Amino acid sequence: MSEPIPLPQPHELPQREKDDALAAYLMNFAAWGAGLPIPSLNLVAAWVYFLINRRKSRFVAFHCFQACTSQIPTTVFNIIAVGTVIDYLLILNRDLPRFFWPYLGFAVVANLVYLGSSIYACVLAAKGRFHYFLVFGRWAYARYYGPNAVALEASAGPQNLPPAGF
């Protein structure tokens, strides 16, 4: 492919695709749904959801990819925070370091900002619209609508052939 793929307009998209797209952003709350307070669970859920939906339609795949990749920074922040608590309090049995509290504040703010922007993107996806996150939005667009967009159709794969000579 060399030409960008035209973006679908809200009225052209079936309701099912809009629902699937909005649910991609709600994977941010997967840990609450599973009742497991593991910081990486949301990312895993978003990744599983992306794998399930990546061949459904470009609109759904775009939102799933953006929702999944944009979670990486906050997930890393959360893992560092939880890891520091476990390391210092449970393994080393020492007080938390002085840098921890400013870091925790930063992580909380980052999570809140991400949560707000996810809800905004979720609402737009429910209406069949696009919202581009910083960096990740451009990446998702390039992947699914850009000049070198990935093919969603499964490749034909290996074919059965008759024996040589027939």
Next chain:
Amino acid sequence: MPRRALGAAQIRNLLPKRAQMKFDITQQESYSRSELLLRTFFGWLYIMVPHTLVLFFVGIWSSILHFISWWVILFTGRYPASFFEFHVKMLAWTMRLHAVTWNLVDGYPAIGTAGSHPAVTLEVPYPPSLSRAKLLLRAFVGVIYVSIPHGICLYVRMLATSVLNGLSWWYILFYGRIPKSWFQFNVGTLRWTLRLNLYMTNMTDDYPPFSGKPTPAAAETAVV
């Protein structure tokens, strides 16, 4: 000409009928004694272990989807269609597993949401819209008006089902079949739990009846 007031039943008949879930298990004419013994002594190994292992992880995914569906229904008034299909397939999987482990059918229950069993049928109509008020009611006081009354009745019914399952085991061993009434009762228990499950997981707005009997075949069902 004087007008007569319509009764509740007449009014109900005038209203458009909502499609109902359909669940049934076809009773076999005869059951295999060797399969019965195999299931009894090794069923835990070749049925329960693989199914439980996979169902554990699929169950986590399912609970995540239920949680997300709750929020989607709250804001849009609709159950996401793809989530709905997944849950129906998952319920069908657990039902065929129960059907085999309760000796209601022979054969091996297919693992996974894509599988099926020729004797077990489940059709759940997709609701075009769901009530947000009922959603909130279920979430906050569902335990009081759904879980407790149904839980008490189902507990008693489960005891009877367990007794019948034990008796059925001996009946199959000696006669190679199950009495129809016992079979229908056990299928009814599964149907009751299924209806309760559908209501509590917001897949329908119809309050589950205190009965395991199948719904009247009047309603047309849009199969997902």
